[in-house]
């Protein structure tokens with residue numbers, strides 16, 4: 460085998476080890492339209508850890524018309540938050556799946572101070588005290604976006620109902636209008652992406668989710684990234700934060 464090929468193979472394997480190491484819990488925080496869902500999917504692919512999106516989990520309940528879905532449908536369509544205990548139950552159930560062992564990315568959770576306190580204690584008891592991880596507090600990446608851009612991002616959003624790929628008619632359009640590049644499905648607009656509802660969601664973020672950032676700021680766990688930048692640059696910033704945190708936040712199993 461040539462030296463160059465050997466080096467390339469070594470490089471590839473150390474890269475794989477690097478990416479497959481323990482990552483721990485990551486929280487992506489930011490207002491509606493900041494890019495949490497978009498970036499979560501990219502981070503998931505990079506580190507091969509699952510995305511846990513409470514918005515997606517709740518929308519699935521609505522779509523399947525489960526008893527919970529029926530209960531929360533109207534409230535979500537108005538842009539209000541679902542009650543803490545319902546969301547925490549869903550998250551607890553999801554975080555007990557085996558695929559979260561190396562870490563996971565929380566998108567849309569925690570969203571209230573109560574949820575943040577609940578999460579800290581859940582992670583402590585389920586991951587730290589069981590000896591799985593050497594630390595439990597999440598690293599919180601806060602995506603900052605200019606307020607005036609958020610409205611355009613949300614009204615321009617289109618999502619693939621099959622694989623969840625997120626597009627934007629202004630900044631990240633599909634190759635063919637309204638059709639998913641990957642599977643050809645017709646793209647959909649979310650029920651809560653209407654202009655009158657968006658205001659309510661942005662207000663809910665200011666009122667109820669800002670205290671989450673404050674909670675983690677007091678614990679020195681928050682790093683801001685500039686979400687106004689192009690998608691690849693935002694992803695690179697988040698990867699830098701996670702890489703920097705990974706070694707200190709999580710011990711080896």
Ligand code: AP5
Pocket residue numbers: 489490491492493494495496497498513514515517534535538539540541542546566567568569570574612613615616617625626627628630631651660686687688689690693
């Ligand atoms: P949820 O689904 O969590 O929605 P959200 O927080 O309002 O956030 P969005 O999904 O609107 O935005 P995003 O930040 O993911 O942006 P995206 O990547 O799509 O919650 C929905 C509802 O569920 C809530 O209102 C509530 O009712 C309920 N809920 C959920 N979690 C809950 C909880 N924990 N407690 C209680 N209730 C809960 O990007 C937006 C657009 O911008 C896309 O079109 C994208 O292509 C584009 N874009 C992204 N990044 C860039 C960039 N860098 N440059 C240009 N365009 C970009």
